[in-house]
Structures are given as structure tokens and as C-alpha cells.
Amino acid sequence: MSRLLEATGIVKRYGHVTALHGADFSADAGEVVALIGDNGAGKSTLVKVLSGVVAPDEGTIQIKGNPVTLGSPLGARAFGIETVFQDLSLAPDLGPAENAFVGRELVKPGLLGWFGVLDSSKMRRQAADAFMSMGTNLMTLLDEPVATMSGGQRQSVAICRSIMWASEVLFLDEPTAALGVVQTRNVLDLVRRVAARGVAVVLISHNMQQVLEVADRVEVLRLGRRVAQFRAAGTNIEQLVGAMTGALDGSAA
Amino acid sequence: MTLPQSDRADSAAAEQSAVSAPPPIRRRPLRRLLTTSPVLMSAVLLFLVIVFSAIRPDAFPSLANAQNVVMDAAALLVMAVGMTYIMIAAGIDLSVGSVLVFAGVCSAKVMGAIGSDNWGTVLVGLAVALAAGLAWGLFNGLAITKLRVPALITTLGTLGAALGAANLVTHGNDVRTVPLTLIEFGVGGPFGLSWIVWVAIAVAIVGGLVLARTRFGRHTYVIGSNAEAGRRAGINVDNHLLKLYGLSGLLAGLAGWLSLARFATTTIAGHSTDVLAVITGVVLGGTSLFGGFGTVGGTVVGILIPTALSNGFIIVNVEPFWQEVATGFILIAAVYVDQIKRRARDRA
Numbered sequence: 198m199s200r201l202l203e204a205t206g207i208v209k210r211y212g213h214v215t216a217l218h219g220a221d222f223s224a225d226a227g228e229v230v231a232l233i234g235d236n237g238a239g240k241s242t243l244v245k246v247l248s249g250v251v252a253p254d255e256g257t258i259q260i261k262g263n264p265v266t267l268g269s270p271l272g273a274r275a276f277g278i279e280t281v282f283q284d285l286s287l288a289p290d291l292g293p294a295e296n297a298f299v300g301r302e303l304v305k306p307g308l309l310g311w312f313g314v315l316d317s318s319k320m321r322r323q324a325a326d327a328f329m330s331m332g333t334n335l336m337t338l339l340d341e342p343v344a345t346m347s348g349g350q351r352q353s354v355a356i357c358r359s360i361m362w363a364s365e366v367l368f369l370d371e372p373t374a375a376l377g378v379v380q381t382r383n384v385l386d387l388v389r390r391v392a393a394r395g396v397a398v399v400l401i402s403h404n405m406q407q408v409l410e411v412a413d414r415v416e417v418l419r420l421g422r423r424v425a426q427f428r429a430a431g432t433n434i435e436q437l438v439g440a441m442t443g444a445l446d447g448s449a450a
Numbered sequence: 451m452t453l454p455q456s457d458r459a460d461s462a463a464a465e466q467s468a469v470s471a472p473p474p475i476r477r478r479p480l481r482r483l484l485t486t487s488p489v490l491m492s493a494v495l496l497f498l499v500i501v502f503s504a505i506r507p508d509a510f511p512s513l514a515n516a517q518n519v520v521m522d523a524a525a526l527l528v529m530a531v532g533m534t535y536i537m538i539a540a541g542i543d544l545s546v547g548s549v550l551v552f553a554g555v556c557s558a559k560v561m562g563a564i565g566s567d568n569w570g571t572v573l574v575g576l577a578v579a580l581a582a583g584l585a586w587g588l589f590n591g592l593a594i595t596k597l598r599v600p601a602l603i604t605t606l607g608t609l610g611a612a613l614g615a616a617n618l619v620t621h622g623n624d625v626r627t628v629p630l631t632l633i634e635f636g637v638g639g640p641f642g643l644s645w646i647v648w649v650a651i652a653v654a655i656v657g658g659l660v661l662a663r664t665r666f667g668r669h670t671y672v673i674g675s676n677a678e679a680g681r682r683a684g685i686n687v688d689n690h691l692l693k694l695y696g697l698s699g700l701l702a703g704l705a706g707w708l709s710l711a712r713f714a715t716t717t718i719a720g721h722s723t724d725v726l727a728v729i730t731g732v733v734l735g736g737t738s739l740f741g742g743f744g745t746v747g748g749t750v751v752g753i754l755i756p757t758a759l760s761n762g763f764i765i766v767n768v769e770p771f772w773q774e775v776a777t778g779f780i781l782i783a784a785v786y787v788d789q790i791k792r793r794a795r796d797r798a
Contacts, residue, residue: 300683
């Protein structure tokens with residue numbers, strides 16, 4: 198059976214610097230895959246390649262066995278791939294429902310729609326449904342600008358927005374880096390619920406404890422290559438750190 | 451492990467109510483409304499009216515004077531609607547007053563060259579004014595989006611260039627070839643208001659609806675709030691900004707034509723502080739200088755403040771230059787207040 202997302206031999210050079218030396222990566226539907234690696238291992242570059250932000254110099258990306266060219270973030274979206282960047286990409290002056298539909302606004306039917314008149318109540322309803330089904334408390338904050346929200350609530354808005362549109366793969370770049378204990382817990386619960394819907398969730402994280410707790414599998418990058426794959430169950434932090442630093446060789450999962 | 455019976459019942463009840471009752475929505479519409487800039491500024495406006503009326507009860511609170519104030523505000527409002535869009539998108543357009551003059555000059559010259567006095571000539575004049583304004587606006591937009599020259603510098607440059615070009619065309623003398631048809635259009639109108647005012651009202655209504663209710667308006671807010679987020683969401687930010695600067699130029703062109711209707715001449719030297727009044731009005735109306743926030747409704751109220759101030763100062767025999775002094779400091783104060791509000795919000 199072909200995997201949902203499979204990248205092989207990805208090479209990305211920036212001038213004289215080669216960020217990825219033939220990196221591989223794969224993810225299956227309904228699993229949480231953690232992508233870990235030391236600073237400069239190429240995590241961010243790999244995520245940018247897989248979410249269409251930068252084009253790889255070499256290598257192939259396959260979705261459900263079909264080779265694809267993503268081309269741009271919009272191209273990646275067309276394949277059901279969404280990314281929550283570390284900066285969240287929210288418009289702070291707008292509310293959560295408005296943010297959820299940025300660039301994909303719904304318009305009223307008929308002539309009004311032709312003039313671009315927004316169907317605000319429909320967007321609010323759909324966003325509220327999504328926030329509710331994701332178990333967040335954002336429904337009560339629909340009229341608050343995102344700027345007035347806590348870090349965890351903003352993270353929830355960004356994740357919920359991506360989930361509304363991610364039918365296949367969701368990339369989360371350090372989603373809990375700026376969050377407190379309770380908020381981190383909420384975000385991790387959210388991650389599990391998304392995976393339970395059959396979406397492949399790729400979690401980029403520095404927190405090994407968290408990675409082992411929430412992920413099904415762990416892929417380790419070092420110096421622009423995948424050097425190890427682990428099943429999270431039965432793996433310990435020493436093994437992950439060993440693979441990241443090159444002290445140990447990981448066994449294939 | 452089993453929960454004690456009572457706890458389980460409680461949590462079941464809690465779940466039940468959570469499902470059946472909609473979650474409490476945290477909204478205080480009245481309080482929020484009362485603390486918005488447009489409402490506060492309406493109060494300020496009322497205060498100004500009361501003060502001026504108290505000083506000159508014979509002159510200020512008259513119908514004729516009210517007509518004067520709205521007439522003064524009309525051309526400024528037309529430009530301020532465009533400025534509202536631009537400032538919500540975190541831009542600025544300093545060139546509007548000069549573009550108004552340039553468009554008026556071109557329009558008057560063309561109407562003079564045609565020589566006839568009928569609606570055909572007047573409409574050709576309108577088309578010329580709009581085209582001249584649009585051309586400057588698109589130039590601004592292209593320089594800002596393609597050449598990446600900051601909006602402040604680009605429009606400062608065109609502020610000088612458009613006025614210089616107008617003086618070149620006219621050799622520095624006002625053009626008085628304005629058809630009587632256009633002047634008459636500026637005099638009469640329904641409900642005792644000049645057609646000039648009605649045009650400004652129409653621009654404000656259409657501009658306000660498009661901003662608040664359409665995708666175009668929404669994208670304007672997104673760009674001002676976080677342009678990178680808009681770009682990632684597939685909004686063509688440069689294209690949108692180009693349209694906004696084009697719109698601002700177009701509206702300045704329209705204001706130039708309205709100004710011909712009002713003064714029957716090009717008033718080349720009379721618009722050097724228009725941009726100050728327009729930006730002050732927009733900021734007083736609650737539009738943030740830093741983008742992402744604002745309404746046309748607020749701008750309508752905001753633009754009346756520098757206008758009422760100007761009118762009131764003349765009527766109470768204060769030297770009219772004080773109006774410029776006052777407006778300048780009001781602008782600084784309004785932006786200071788905007789900064790404080792923003793900082794307080796971001797800290798929350």
C-alpha cells in the first residue's frame with residue numbers, strides 16, 4: 198500500500214549551503230509523526246518543501262503514490278496539505294471566524310456574490326462548528342480580535358483554521374513553544390483529535406518528552422538526512438537524543 | 451474505578467447543559483459602542499458645535515452655516531474614503547491634495563478647450579478628472595508595490611510632482627474655464643444640500659458598504675493587519691494595494707471635479723493642507739495609522755471635526771491659520787491615543 202505522503206531524496210541548496218542532502222520523509226493517514234532534529238538539521242527547510250513554500254532542487258514528493266509538484270502553498274493546499282507556521286499567520290485585528298476564512302471567504306449566492314458580498318453569518322456558523330467539534334472554547338470568543346487572546350487561544354485558532362481545510366496532511370511547526378502547561382495540554386489533545394479524523398499530523402518539536410507522549414512515530418533528521426525512524430512506543434529520550442546527535446544509530450521502525 | 455454516584459450525576463448534568471444551552475457569548479455591545487472612536491468623536495463634534503454656538507449664537511448655528519460646513523467637508527470626505535482604505539491596509543497617501551489640483555486643472559483645461567457649455571462637456575471634464583487622478587494613483591501604487599519605494603516617500607514625491615505638473619500646465623495661474631452647467635450643478639440640490647454633498651454621501655455609502663461587506667474590503671483589513679498572512683492565504687497583496695492607491699487617486703480626481711463645481715476655478719494654491727485635514731479626519735474616525743482597523747462611518751464623523759473647527763474659527767474671528775495649528779496637534783494627539791490603545795490591547 199502506498200503511503201499518504203512520501204518524500205524521497207529531497208535536496209535543497211541555498212547558494213553554497215546545502216540544507217537538505219537527500220532527505221526522506223513519510224506519513225500515513227491518521228498518525229501523528231514527530232519530526233525532530235538539532236538546530237540546522239533541516240527540519241524547517243523540509244517542512245517548507247513539503248508545504249510548497251520552497252521548491253526542492255532534487256527529489257520526489259508522492260501523495261497516495263502519485264508524484265506531485267506542489268509549486269506554492271496554494272498548490273499544497275489543493276492537495277489537502279495545510280501548515281501552521283510558528284508565527285501562526287493570523288490577522289490580529291480580525292476575529293477567529295474571520296481569520297478562519299482569510300483567502301477563502303464565502304460569498305452570498307447570486308448577484309450579491311458576484312459583487313463579492315460576504316456571507317458572514319455562514320462563515321461564523323461554520324467556524325463555530327469547527328471550533329466546537331475541535332473541543333475548543335473559541336465559540337465564546339467569536340467577536341474578539343485575535344490580538345486580545347492568549348497564546349494558547351491564538352494557537353487554537355491557527356490550528357482549527359488549518360484543520361478546517363486540511364483533508365490530508367497538517368504540519369505544525371513548534372505549536373507549543375510559546376505556551377504554558379495547560380495550554381500545551383489542550384493543543385496536544387487537539388493534535389490527537391485531528392489525527393483521529395484520519396489526517397496525517399506532522400509535529401515539529403524540540404520537546405522530546407512531548408514527542409514521545411503524543412506521536413505515533415518519530416523521524417529524526419541530522420545534517421539534512423533522515424537518520425532514524427522510531428515507533429514512539431518503547432522508545433526513550435536517550436535513543437532520540439542519540440539519533441539526533443549521531444551518538445547512536447536508530448533502527449528502522 | 452467508579453465515581454461516586456452524585457459526582458457522576460453532576461457531571462452528566464453539566465454535560466447535558468453544556469450541550470443544550472449555547473455557550474455564553476461574551477459581548478458587551480453597548481459598552482463597546484460607547485468607547486469606539488466614532489461615538490467619542492461625535493461627542494467632540496457636538497461639543498465644538500455647542501462652544502461655537504455659544505460664542506456666536508447669531509452666526510454659527512444657522513442653516514446656511516451648516517450647509518457651508520458640509521460643503522467644505524464634501525470634497526475632503528471623498529478623498530478621506532480612499533484614505534480610509536489605504537490606512538486600513540497600513541499605507542498612506544500624502545498626494546491627494548495635489549492630485550485633486552492636477553485633476554481639476556486638466557479637467558478645466560479640457561472643458562475650456564471644448565468650449566461648449568452643456569452636460570456633455572461637463573461629463574468629459576469628469577472623465578478627464580477621474581483619469582488624471584487614477585493615473586497618479588496607479589503611479590503611486592506601482593512605485594510602492596513594484597519598485598518597493600515606501601508609500602510615505604512615493605506619495606510625498608507625487609505630492610510635489612502633481613502640484614508642479616499642475617503649475618506647468620497652467621503657468622501658475624488658475625484656470626477659470628469652468629462651464630456654467632457644472633457650477634449650477636454645485637449650487638442646487640435636494641433637501642437644501644448641494645449635489646456636491648450628495649455625491650460625497652454616495653461615495654461614503656458605497657465605500658462603507660464595500661469595505662464592511664465584501665471580499666475586497668475584507669482583504670483590505672487582512673493586508674493591514676498581517677500582509678504576510680494574507681500572502682500565505684493566497685491574497686495577491688501587491689495587486690490589492692495597487693487597486694487601493696488607484697482608488698485613492700480616482701477619488702482625488704473626483705474631488706478635483708467637485709472642487710471645480712464649487713469654486714468655478716482651479717484653486718491651485720488652496721489645497722496644500724487638504725491632506726492634513728483628510729488624514730486627521732480618518733484617524734479621528736478611529737482608523738488606525740498602523741492598519742487593520744477602521745470604518746468609513748468613523749471617517750464621516752472624523753472629517754467633520756477639522757471642517758467644523760475651521761468654520762468655527764472663522765466665525766468667531768480667530769485667525770484661520772489657528773485651524774491648521776489646531777488640526778496639526780489634534781492629528782498628533784489622535785495618533786498618540788491610537789498607540790496607547792494598541793499597546794494596551796497587545797498587552798492583554
